[in-house]
Structures are given as C-alpha cells and as structure tokens.
Amino acid sequence: MIRRGARYYLRRRVPLDLLAVYGKKEVVKALGTADYAEAKKRLASEWVALDKEFDEQRARLARPADSEAEPQAESPLAKYRQGRSKPRTILQTIVDANKRLNAGIEQSPRSSGPVTDTVRKLLTWDQLVDKWAAERTPTTKTRKDHASVAKLFQSMVGTPPSAVSKTDVLSFKDKLLEKGTSSANLKTKLSRLKTLGSGLIARTGR
Structure with missing residues (x-):
C-alpha cells in the first residue's frame, strides 16, 4: 500500500507470467480513502480481487484457440492489445469532450434541463477546474498545478x-515551445490538460 498526497493506493507487482497481458510491471489502484484503517480493510479485499483477476487471465491464456467455451466480453485491455481501440492522445481527450458537449447542446431542448445546465456551468476553465477538484479531491498543490x-x-x-x-x-504546445519550455515541463503541462479534458468527458457522457 502506498500513499499519494492524502489518499491511499494499492500497489502490487504483476506476476512474471502475466507481464505480456498487462503490459506493465505493477498494478496501482486507488483505495478511495484517506483513512489509514479503512485503507487497510479495502486493501485486503482488493488484493483478493486481484488474485482472482490474475487467475482468470491465466485461465484465458491456457484456453485452446479453438475452445468452444462461451465467449466472454473483452476487457478494454484486450481490445487495445488486438488493435481494436487505441490509447487516447491529449488531442483526442480534449476534442472528444468538446464533441460530446456540443452534442449535448444540440440534443437538449430550449428549456433548461440537466444537459443545458451542465453546458452553462462549463463555460470557463476556472469552473471546470473547480468541478474536477470537487470530484477528485486532489491535494492543494495538485489542484493549484x-x-x-x-x-x-x-x-x-x-x-x-x-x-x-x-x-x-497544438497552438498551446507551440507557444510553450517558443517560450523555451523544456520537454519534461511540456509533457507535464499537457498531461494536466489531458486530465482536465478527461474530467470533461466524464461529465458530458461517453
């Protein structure tokens, strides 16, 4: 278990035989609490859930290609590995959010409604940051950044x-480079912009 800011997270190494499936060495999952005692309780249940997940992945790997077993719904990870979906870029994250927001405007009635209200409340970046912070409860420094x-x-x-x-x-990126922003700093800024864009998608629907 690790702590980031005021929140606790499960961190567990991926078994060697499953590294190719997960594509990473560790699994990190938020425990959804800042209370140490509660985090320990949730850690135990999440650990057991991961054991079950690892076993399921091993069973999948061991299953013959011509197995007649009932097909199971593919996980996002499986779809990604098969090339059916691609990781979101920063551009896709922000632009997709914009498309969903505009779709909400077009589909909502003239009278005030849930979608209309949401759109009105997301007119500024300050408001978007406030809503994101209210939902994610980041540390003071993270919110400020x-x-x-x-x-x-x-x-x-x-x-x-x-x-x-x-x-x-792209214009934002170019202007940062013109100001002499380092590659590491540029990557950090774009990552934070992507985080806010992801929050916008979550509120406008997928």
Whole structure:
C-alpha cells in the first residue's frame, strides 16, 4: 500500500507470467480513502480481487484457440492489445469532450434541463477546474498545478473548454515551445490538460 498526497493506493507487482497481458510491471489502484484503517480493510479485499483477476487471465491464456467455451466480453485491455481501440492522445481527450458537449447542446431542448445546465456551468476553465477538484479531491498543490495550466491555456489560446479543437491544443504546445519550455515541463503541462479534458468527458457522457 502506498500513499499519494492524502489518499491511499494499492500497489502490487504483476506476476512474471502475466507481464505480456498487462503490459506493465505493477498494478496501482486507488483505495478511495484517506483513512489509514479503512485503507487497510479495502486493501485486503482488493488484493483478493486481484488474485482472482490474475487467475482468470491465466485461465484465458491456457484456453485452446479453438475452445468452444462461451465467449466472454473483452476487457478494454484486450481490445487495445488486438488493435481494436487505441490509447487516447491529449488531442483526442480534449476534442472528444468538446464533441460530446456540443452534442449535448444540440440534443437538449430550449428549456433548461440537466444537459443545458451542465453546458452553462462549463463555460470557463476556472469552473471546470473547480468541478474536477470537487470530484477528485486532489491535494492543494495538485489542484493549484492544474489550475495554473488551465489559466495558462486560457491566456495563450483563449478558447473555453466547450470549444477546444486540435488546432487549439497544438497552438498551446507551440507557444510553450517558443517560450523555451523544456520537454519534461511540456509533457507535464499537457498531461494536466489531458486530465482536465478527461474530467470533461466524464461529465458530458461517453
């Protein structure tokens, strides 16, 4: 178990025989609490759940290719490994959120409703950061860092969350490079922008 900020997480090594399945050496999962005693309880149950998941993955690997067993729903990881889905890029994250937001505007009635209200409340980056922080409860520093990137994006590009395009994100990246931003710092800023974009997708529907 590890602690990041005020929250606790499960961290467990992936068994050697499953490294090819998971594509990473460790599994890190939020325990959803900042209380140490509660985190220990949740850790135990999550550990057992991971044991079961590992066993299921081994069974899948051992299953013959021509098995007549009932097909099971593929996990996102399996789809990714088969090339049916690709990891989201920062551009895709922000732009997809924008598409869903615009779709909500087009489909909502003239009168005020849930979607309309959401759209109105997501007109500014400050409001988006506030909602993201309320849902994710990040540390004070993490919230400040993400708010700083949102403010920087607003000052450099000027596009609100509901209208961000690929061109806007590329423009933001180019302007950061023009200012002499290092590769590591650039990657961090874009990652934070992606996090806020993911939060926007979660609120506008998938």
